[in-house]
Every structure is written in C-alpha cells, then in structure tokens.
Amino acid sequence: MKPWVSLCLLVGLSVGCIPRRGETPLSPFTRRVLPNGLTVLVKEVHIVPLVAVFLWARTGSANEPDSLNGISHFFEHMFFKGTERYPKGEMDRIVKRLGGYNNAFTGMEYTGYYIVVPAEHFATALDLLYDAMTASAFLPEEIELERQVIEEEIRRREDSPTAKLHQVFLKHLFEGTPYARPVLGTFETLARIDREHFLKYLRDYYVPNNVVAVIVGDVETGKVVEEVQRRTEVWKPDPEVERRIPKISFVPQNIPRTCEIERDLNQTYWILGFPAPGIGEPEEYPLEVAATVLGSGRSSRLWRRLVEREGLVTTVSSWYWPLRYAGVFGIEAHFPPENRKKVERVVWEEIGRLRDEPVGDAELEKAKTMLLADFAYENESCADIAETLGYYAIVSSVGDALEYPRRVREVTAEQVRKAIRRYLKSDAYTLCVLRPHQEGSK
Numbered sequence: 081m082k083p084w085v086s087l088c089l090l091v092g093l094s095v096g097c098i099p100r101r102g103e104t105p106l107s108p109f110t111r112r113v114l115p116n117g118l119t120v121l122v123k124e125v126h127i128v129p130l131v132a133v134f135l136w137a138r139t140g141s142a143n144e145p146d147s148l149n150g151i152s153h154f155f156e157h158m159f160f161k162g163t164e165r166y167p168k169g170e171m172d173r174i175v176k177r178l179g180g181y182n183n184a185f186t187g188m189e190y191t192g193y194y195i196v197v198p199a200e201h202f203a204t205a206l207d208l209l210y211d212a213m214t215a216s217a218f219l220p221e222e223i224e225l226e227r228q229v230i231e232e233e234i235r236r237r238e239d240s241p242t243a244k245l246h247q248v249f250l251k252h253l254f255e256g257t258p259y260a261r262p263v264l265g266t267f268e269t270l271a272r273i274d275r276e277h278f279l280k281y282l283r284d285y286y287v288p289n290n291v292v293a294v295i296v297g298d299v300e301t302g303k304v305v306e307e308v309q310r311r312t313e314v315w316k317p318d319p320e321v322e323r324r325i326p327k328i329s330f331v332p333q334n335i336p337r338t339c340e341i342e343r344d345l346n347q348t349y350w351i352l353g354f355p356a357p358g359i360g361e362p363e364e365y366p367l368e369v370a371a372t373v374l375g376s377g378r379s380s381r382l383w384r385r386l387v388e389r390e391g392l393v394t395t396v397s398s399w400y401w402p403l404r405y406a407g408v409f410g411i412e413a414h415f416p417p418e419n420r421k422k423v424e425r426v427v428w429e430e431i432g433r434l435r436d437e438p439v440g441d442a443e444l445e446k447a448k449t450m451l452l453a454d455f456a457y458e459n460e461s462c463a464d465i466a467e468t469l470g471y472y473a474i475v476s477s478v479g480d481a482l483e484y485p486r487r488v489r490e491v492t493a494e495q496v497r498k499a500i501r502r503y504l505k506s507d508a509y510t511l512c513v514l515r516p517h518q519e520g521s522k
Contacts (some may be wrong), residue, residue: 090282090458092103093340095237103265103463104480105296105455105456105459105460105464105468105484106123106459106465106469106478106481107217107430108122108123109122109123109469109478110122110123110301110305111289111452111478112305114288114308114309114312114313115200115313116288116289116313116315116316116317117287117288117289117290117317117349118288118289118291118292118293118308118312118315119291119292119293119473120292120294120295120304120305120308121292121293121294121295121469121470121478122294122296122299122301122304122305123295123296123466123469124298124299124300125296125298125462125465126298127298127470128297128298128437128462129198129199129200129298130196130197130198130199130297130298130462131196131197131199131201131202131205131295131297131298131299131462132194132195132196132294132295132296132297132298132461132462132463132465132466133195133196133197133202133205133206133209133293133294133295133466134192134193134194134291134292134293134294134295134463134466134467134470135192135193135194135209135210135213135292135293135294136190136191136193136291136293136294136470136471136473136474137190137191137192137285137286137290137291137293138190138285138290138291138292138325138387138474139152139189139190139191139281139285139290139325140152140187140188140189140190140191140263140266140288141153141186141188141258141261141262141263141265141421142188142189142258142261142326142328143189143258143285143324143325143326144258144261146261146269146274147269148265148269148273148277149261149262149269150230150262150263150264150265150266150270150273151265151269151273151278151281152263152271152276152281153185153186153191153230153263153264153265154191154227154230154265154270154273154278155228155278155281155282156184156185156186156191157217157229158211158216158222158223158226158229159184159193159213159217160172160182160184160212160214161216161217161218161222161226162216162219162488163185163211163212163216163217164215165211165215165217166208166211166212167190167461168219171208171212173176174204174208174444175195175205175208175474176436178197178198178204178205179197179198179243180195180196180197180198180205181195181196182194182195182196182208186263186356187263188258188259188263188403189239189403189474189475190474190475192466192469192472193209193212193213193472194209194463194468195200195208195209195344196258196462196463197220199297199298199299200308202295202297202299202304203307203311204306205291206295206308206311207311210311211289211316212450213286213291214282214286214315216278216282218275218278219414220274220275220277221438223273223274223275223278223395225479227270227271227273230264230265230321230351231267231269231270233264234264234265234266234267234270237262237264241343241345241349242349244341244343244514245349245350245351245512245513245514246351248260248339248341248363248512248514249339249351249353249410249510249512250262250408252338252339252510252512253337253338253353253355253510254406255281255337256323256331257328257330257406258326258328259328259403259405259406260483265322283318284318284321284324284433285321285324286314287315287317287318287321288315288316288317289318289319289321290318290319290322290323290325291319292360292470292473292474293307293308293467294332294469294470294473296463296465296466296469296478297460297462306487313491327405328404328405328406329405330355330405330406332507332508333355333508333509333510334507335491335508336507336508336509336510336511337509337510337511338510338511338512338513339511339512339513340512340513340514340515341457341512341513341514341515342514342515342516342517342518343514343515343517344515345514345515345516346418346516347394347414347415347417347516348415348416348417348419348510348513348514348515349412349414349513349514349515350411350412350415350420350423350442350512350513350514351411351412351510351511351512351513352411352412352424352427352509352510352511353408353409353410353504353509353510353511353512354400354408354409354503354504354505354506354508354509355406355407355408355508356400356406356407356408356409356503357402357406357503358360358403358404358405358406358407358481359402359403359404359407359472359475359476359480360402360476361402363495363499363502363503364400364402364407364487365487365488365491366491366493366495366496366498366499367407367409367491367499368400368451368488368491369390369439369444369447369448369451369488369491369496370400370409370434370496370499370500371398371399371400371409371448372447372450372451373400373434373439373443373444374398374411374430374431374434375396375398375411376397376398376399376447376450377398377450379446380398381430381431381433381434382396382397382398382411382413382427382430383396383428385426385430386413386415386426386427390422390426392415392419392422392423392426393413393414393415393423394414394415395413395414396411396412396413396414397411397412397413398412399412403475404475404476409503409504411427413427416514417516419472420515426443427443428506431500432503433503434496434497434500435497435500435501435504436497437497438494438496439493439494439495439496440493440495440498444491444492444493445473448488448489448491451488452485452488452489455484455485455488456464468481469481489501
C-alpha cells in the first residue's frame with residue numbers, strides 16, 4: 081500500500097501498537113486545524129508508553145525550480161545542523177538521552193521529520209522539531225559540509241544499479257514534468273544552493289498552513305492539541321503558499337519510450353513501466369490487486385513462470401505507486417543478458433492474460449488478503465501509523481487511507497481486467513535497461 085520508495089526513506093518503530101478487532105489500524109483518530117492553518121492529527125495508542133511525533137511539509141522535489149533541484153533534500157539535511165536554541169548535535173543528544181530516535185525523509189511531494197520517544201517527553205520532542213523547522217541556522221560552514229555529504233549520496237546512487245535504474249526510469253516516464261527530477265538533485269544544482277536560497281525556501285513552504293503535525297502514541301488528544309497550539313501560536317501562515325504548490329498535468333503518453341545504459345555488470349537490470357492514475361482514483365485499487373497478482377511474492381504469476389518454471393530471472397516483481405497527480409505501474413526484473421528476449425516475451429504474455437482473462441476467484445481473494453495483511457503489518461507501530469496518516473494527509477486525504485481496506489475488498493475481477501486494458505498498453509510504455517557491455521563495446 082505504501083509507496084515502494086518509502087522503504088528506503090523511513091524506518092518504522094519496531095514495537096507494535098496493534099488496533100482492536102474491528103478497527104482499521106488507523107482509526108479512530110482526531111483531526112484539528114488550528115487558527116494559523118496547521119493541521120494536527122492525533123491517534124491515541126495506549127499499548128506501549130511511546131509517542132511518535134511527525135511534522136510533514138507539503139513540499140518536495142516536485143516543488144523545486146530546475147536550477148535548484150535537490151534543495152528540498154538539502155534542506156532536510158540542514159534541519160539537523162542546529163538553531164540558536166539548540167546548537168548542532170544538541171537535538172540528537174537530547175533525543176538519545178530520552179531513549180528515543182529521530183530522522184527525516186524527502187520525496188517528490190513531501191518532506192517529513194520525526195522523533196520517537198517515551199510518551200512523557202512528547203512536549204520536548206515537539207519543541208525540538210518545531211524549533212528546527214522554523215529557526216534552522218543554515219550556517220555557511222554546515223552548508224558546505226552537508227553539500228559534500230549529499231554529493232557522496234549521489235555517487236552511491238550512481239554506483240548502485242538498482243538506484244540508477246529507478247532514477248533513469250522515472251526521468252523518462254515523467255519526462256517534461258516536475259516528477260522527473262531526482263530527489264537528491266545533481267552535482268550542478270547542488271553547487272548553486274546557498275544560505276539565501278534556504279531562507280527563501282523556508283519562507284515559501286515551511287509555513288503552518290503547509291504543514292501537518294501527526295502525533296501517535298500513549299497520549300491524551302486534548303492535551304496534545306493544546307500543547308501544539310500553545311507551542312506554534314506565533315507561527316504565521318502564508319495565504320499564498322497554495323499558489324506555489326504545482327498542479328501537475330500530463331500529456332497522455334502514446335508512444336513507447338526506451339533507454340539503455342551499458343555498465344560493468346554481470347546481469348541486466350530491467351524496468352517496464354506504464355503511466356497510471358494517481359492516489360484516490362477509482363482504478364487505484366484494481367491496479368493494486370493487479371500488481372499483486374502479476375508480480376508480488378513467490379506465488380505471483382511472473383515469479384512462478386520466470387523464476388520457478390523457466391529459470392530466466394534471478395528476481396522479478398511488479399508494483400503500483402500512486403502519487404498525487406499521477407502514478408506508475410512497474411514491472412522489474414534482473415536476469416542474465418542472454419535471456420532478455422525470452423523475459424520480455426513472457427512479461428507481455430502475462431500482461432495479455434491479465435488483460436483478456438478474468439482473474440479466478442481464489443487468486444483474486446489471495447491477492448486481496450495479501451494487500452490487507454501488508455496494510456496491517458505496515459501500520460503496526462506508532463511511527464508506522466503516523467507515516468501513513470501524514471502521507472495521505474499530504475498527497476490525498478486521510479479518508480483515502482481509512483477507505484483502503486474496504487476498497488480493496490470490493491475489487492472485482494472485471495475491474496482488474498479493465499484497469500489493465502486501460503493502462504498497460506503496448507504502445508504507451510517506458511522501458512529502461514542497465515545491461516553489461518556488449519562484446520567489443522568497452
């Protein structure tokens with residue numbers, strides 16, 4: 081259910097906070113909008129004495145000008161480099177002393193910051209996050225140090241076949257849109273970013289009516305809302321912020337797009353992807369089920385055929401990733417280069433089967449059960465729940481998250497077939513391949 085990239089960006093709390101039978105993992109919760117526009121979501125979980133405090137900003141790489149690509153992620157790094165009240169390293173020391181942990185993550189449409197601590201220290205966690213979000217120092221010497229850290233991240237991405245493949249794939253699939261930008265930026269754009277750029281970015285996007293606070297744990301809702309309002313009441317909203325959030329539109333893709341890169345590799349890394357609807361659209365749920373049937377787990381069609389029966393690939397998977405204004409249906413495989421034609425033939429055959437033949441009742445129910453089990457497992461902990469609530473509040477609505485289990489259960493075989501027929505077209509796909517050097521090409 082959660083976006084596939086989030087697995088690399090956020091580590092949830094390992095202590096479970098499992099809801100009572102009959103509830104979704106996310107309900108009940110309370111939503112309040114404070115006078116300054118700050119949205120506050122609170123869910124009480126009284127199983128363990130912990131609290132997860134998240135602040136989500138509705139800004140990411142899709143908000144950036146091309147010339148400053150990467151500033152959202154760079155800003156995230158600077159968040160932890162000190163304020164006047166809490167110098168560099170002080171936040172980490174305080175959180176560690178309290179027995180908690182903190183981290184952050186950046187995506188195309190959001191940036192999030194969080195602290196998990198014993199519940200009695202909720203006010204301290206909130207104070208640390210709010211101070212860093214509104215009063216980071218952006219010291220020039222720290223900017224230079226973090227620039228080097230991010231440059232090393234980019235080098236690691238370039239050296240990782242999987243990470244490189246994903247980056248190139250998204251660039252081609254979302255060509256001409258803000259979603260095509262790499263979250264980390266590039267060496268060239270990072271070199272341009274200075275303190276004044278950070279201060280403007282802070283003024284433009286880090287305002288209360290563009291932020292969602294999510295608090296999940298062993299707390300009392302009334303006291304939490306009161307403390308958040310008391311702590312943030314001087315934070316001034318900006319009525320113009322909504323105008324700065326891009327409304328992304330897409331020209332329908334009607335031709336194949338391909339890219340091939342040669343590397344010093346011993347196998348081929350391959351992604352076939354299709355433009356798909358965004359989060360909350362009716363086809364979201366049939367496509368979730370379709371991706372599960374096609375390539376999720378060892379009982380999926382592609383795994384059974386490509387791995388177990390024909391032995392053509394070392395791994396294969398399919399996934400559906402919805403964003404706010406668009407989505408991606410992807411099929412990914414790694415295999416010896418000599419198997420490529422056979423792999424591609426099998427993949428298109430299985431897409432055709434899913435398009436032309438209704439999924440059987442048993443296979444359909446198994447896919448739904450897998451999705452609902454994943455939904456439960458992904459929302460076991462306080463931090464997991466806060467991640468889900470915040471993500472949906474930013475890119476869609478929390479109502480879509482609450483409706484997820486019901487909407488999955490209601491998916492029919494005919495809806496799956498129609499969604500595949502509409503979106504997985506043989507003349508509107510993006511294929512990206514990282515492959516070993518061909519003989520004589522080095």
